[in-house]
Amino acid sequence: MSDRLAGFSWSLPIGRLFLTQIRVSVLFVPIAVILGYRLGWQVGLTLSGLLALSILAHEFGHVLAARWTGGFADEILLWPLGGLAFAQPGPSVFSRLMTIAGGPAVNFLACVLFFPWFYAPVWSWSLLNPFEIPVAEFSAAHWDREVLQLAFSANWMLLLVNLLPVYPLDCGQFVQELLAQRMPGEVAHRLSMQVGSICSWGLMGVGLMYGLMWVVVIGALTLVLSTLLTATGAGGEGYDDSFLGYDFSQGYTSLERSERDVRRPAQPGWWARWRERRRAAREAREAAERHQLELQLDALLAKVHEHGLNSLSEAEQRLLKQASQSLRGRSRPPSA
Numbered sequence: 001m002s003d004r005l006a007g008f009s010w011s012l013p014i015g016r017l018f019l020t021q022i023r024v025s026v027l028f029v030p031i032a033v034i035l036g037y038r039l040g041w042q043v044g045l046t047l048s049g050l051l052a053l054s055i056l057a058h059e060f061g062h063v064l065a066a067r068w069t070g071g072f073a074d075e076i077l078l079w080p081l082g083g084l085a086f087a088q089p090g091p092s093v094f095s096r097l098m099t100i101a102g103g104p105a106v107n108f109l110a111c112v113l114f115f116p117w118f119y120a121p122v123w124s125w126s127l128l129n130p131f132e133i134p135v136a137e138f139s140a141a142h143w144d145r146e147v148l149q150l151a152f153s154a155n156w157m158l159l160l161v162n163l164l165p166v167y168p169l170d171c172g173q174f175v176q177e178l179l180a181q182r183m184p185g186e187v188a189h190r191l192s193m194q195v196g197s198i199c200s201w202g203l204m205g206v207g208l209m210y211g212l213m214w215v216v217v218i219g220a221l222t223l224v225l226s227t228l229l230t231a232t233g234a235g236g237e238g239y240d241d242s243f244l245g246y247d248f249s250q251g252y253t254s255l256e257r258s259e260r261d262v263r264r265p266a267q268p269g270w271w272a273r274w275r276e277r278r279r280a281a282r283e284a285r286e287a288a289e290r291h292q293l294e295l296q297l298d299a300l301l302a303k304v305h306e307h308g309l310n311s312l313s314e315a316e317q318r319l320l321k322q323a324s325q326s327l328r329g330r331s332r333p334p335s336a
Contacts, residue, residue, distance in 0.1 A: 020073060107156075
């Protein structure tokens, strides 16, 4: 990782979920304090918590999409603008695009789930305004609806932010992946960076024009990231197509860590894994049935050896015949 970006990756581990290590960026602390100071501590801290949960769901969207399309993922970094899922997509373009799109898709579904028309008798289209927080203060009578409105707002803002064509946000990565299908990777990278810089300057202009400081901050932050990443590619460090120390050249993130460079082969998709589990279960069941038949056959043969064939009852003779035929059939090699 470039030293210029080191501060953006400071984080703390908080545990594992679904075989995935979860880390939280220390940037959440000042953001929670700022939101609490600006919006009131109840609303601000509630929004901070909902934002963190929405980002976690967003990142698991990337993780599940990668695993579903034949890739793997084992770590998530919760970051204020959407986090990072350290995922290696499958070898196909479809897998890379689906891995990128998995995060915004989760936020879109959350927006549909939390949309106010399901629970608020009176609501306004102004709730779709991403520049305003829908709740100024919790009321005793309707606090539950207001929390749901904040959940909608958190997912709506995350969705819109990650639809900005600014690298390394999701849409910026999506655009770069599409460009990389028609031009060399370095050219696609630089072109996507230029598009992102223009978009960041536009955000800053809109924020200054309407006095929206948080929009200015997002524009400035994305501009700084785009500038640093472009400089990293153009300067003496060489073109490495990475963000926060994680390689994006293979798709969403291919987990090329500076501490440990571990490359794993692409994992089979969920359908292949399901078929493999079915095959293993069938083989285990057949082995158990075969062992049981062998035990029954040994017991009957021992009785015949001691007392003769006539000592077997009709049921035992049928069982002996069936067990012998079954074992002969299972041991017969398959026909070509």
